[in-house]
Amino acid sequence: MITVLGSGAFGTALAISLASNGPVTLWSRDKAQVQRMQAEGANTRRLPGVSLPAQLNVTADLPPMSPGSICLLSVPTQKLRDLLIEHGRALAHCHLVACCKGVERVTGYGPTRIIAELVPTATAAILTGPSFAHDIARGLPTALTLACKDAVVAQSLQTALTTPNLRIYRTTDATGAELGGALKNVVAVACGVVIGAGLGESARAALMTRGFAELSRMAVALGAEQETLAGLSGFGDLVLTCTSEQSRNYAFGMSLGRNKCFDTSITVEGAATAQAVSEKARKMQIEMPITDVVVALIDGKLRVSQAMDMLLSRPLKEE
Numbered sequence: 001m002i003t004v005l006g007s008g009a010f011g012t013a014l015a016i017s018l019a020s021n022g023p024v025t026l027w028s029r030d031k032a033q034v035q036r037m038q039a040e041g042a043n044t045r046r047l048p049g050v051s052l053p054a055q056l057n058v059t060a061d062l063p064p065m066s067p068g069s070i071c072l073l074s075v076p077t078q079k080l081r082d083l084l085i086e087h088g089r090a091l092a093h094c095h096l097v098a099c100c101k102g103v104e105r106v107t108g109y110g111p112t113r114i115i116a117e118l119v120p121t122a123t124a125a126i127l128t129g130p131s132f133a134h135d136i137a138r139g140l141p142t143a144l145t146l147a148c149k150d151a152v153v154a155q156s157l158q159t160a161l162t163t164p165n166l167r168i169y170r171t172t173d174a175t176g177a178e179l180g181g182a183l184k185n186v187v188a189v190a191c192g193v194v195i196g197a198g199l200g201e202s203a204r205a206a207l208m209t210r211g212f213a214e215l216s217r218m219a220v221a222l223g224a225e226q227e228t229l230a231g232l233s234g235f236g237d238l239v240l241t242c243t244s245e246q247s248r249n250y251a252f253g254m255s256l257g258r259n260k261c262f263d264t265s266i267t268v269e270g271a272a273t274a275q276a277v278s279e280k281a282r283k284m285q286i287e288m289p290i291t292d293v294v295v296a297l298i299d300g301k302l303r304v305s306q307a308m309d310m311l312l313s314r315p316l317k318e319e
């Protein structure tokens, strides 16, 4: 039995897809939301228009976990620590699969390191890659990367999490998988700004390419393998998130580019990640000009025109 913790858009979508293999439990901390989902047979707030299958049990009571149980943790990265502080003991001997993309603002840690710190007896893994929750939930074809340092566990999780519409690849490079997924969100915010400000698709293509170079520079310095970054969890997700208005990071960037407000209740992982990574890059003396500009725009310290001038006036160099 697989348990998904967190009934937001992604957790619900994964639970729906996994239910085509067998029974799945979807846990939410919010009793009222559980009652609504049970009554309506859908998660109308986060995934309107998609029915919950019969094999999916929605609950506010975390079931007992036997050793080796698979638990997907699908909450925003900035909330993962709170979730594990509250429920880590119940998850002590599980395979914990982070289903979130980000770097923790306060510590600079990625999801698998947060798991390792708070639940050291569990196995930490991450599921990441190009996929919108609505696409997964509607049964559209999707390919993701499952990363776990333990090759044997990686293989068993790959098998357990593959469904008719979810094709899972595996890697032991958890650092590469989680950094690619986290850092592409920052580039997606920047691309949204460019399109929102009417600067054109050529500028976006340049930003995606230079953004990929920038995220690779940082991720490799932190131990990622270039091959992983060029795969689904890095390049693949960069392409999806930087080109679709379905992406909340991209949509947030568009609103910045248009000087419009954005609903603060919407999960935008790239904002906190940009701040965490910009600080880390400064300490490591790694140049991340796009990330720095995203932080300055979010903080209101730069206008879009100034940001573009800054990026375009950097010293000329080899590609």
Ligand SMILES: NC(=O)C1=CN([C@@H]2O[C@H](COP(=O)(O)OP(=O)(O)OC[C@H]3O[C@@H](n4cnc5c(N)ncnc54)[C@H](O)[C@@H]3O)[C@@H](O)[C@H]2O)C=CC1
Residues within 6 Å of the ligand: 005, 006, 007, 008, 009, 010, 011, 028, 029, 030, 046, 074, 075, 076, 077, 079, 082, 083, 099, 100, 101, 102, 131, 132, 133, 134, 266, 267, 269
């Ligand atoms: N929505 C999407 O298309 C995709 C999202 N992701 C990633 O999935 C992660 C979650 O995103 P979404 O599900 O879209 O966000 P969401 O905003 O739809 O849902 C977040 C959920 O986390 C719950 N939550 C927050 N703090 C909690 C806590 N301390 N304990 C228990 N539950 C808590 C909230 O109640 C909410 O149900 C993010 O890292 C995102 O980058 C990844 C791929 C696709």
Ligand SMILES: O=C(CO)COP(=O)(O)O
Residues within 6 Å of the ligand: 101, 129, 130, 131, 132, 188, 237, 240, 241, 246, 247, 248, 249, 250, 267, 268, 269
């Ligand atoms: O990570 C995602 C797609 O792979 C979802 O992107 P957003 O969080 O920007 O909506």
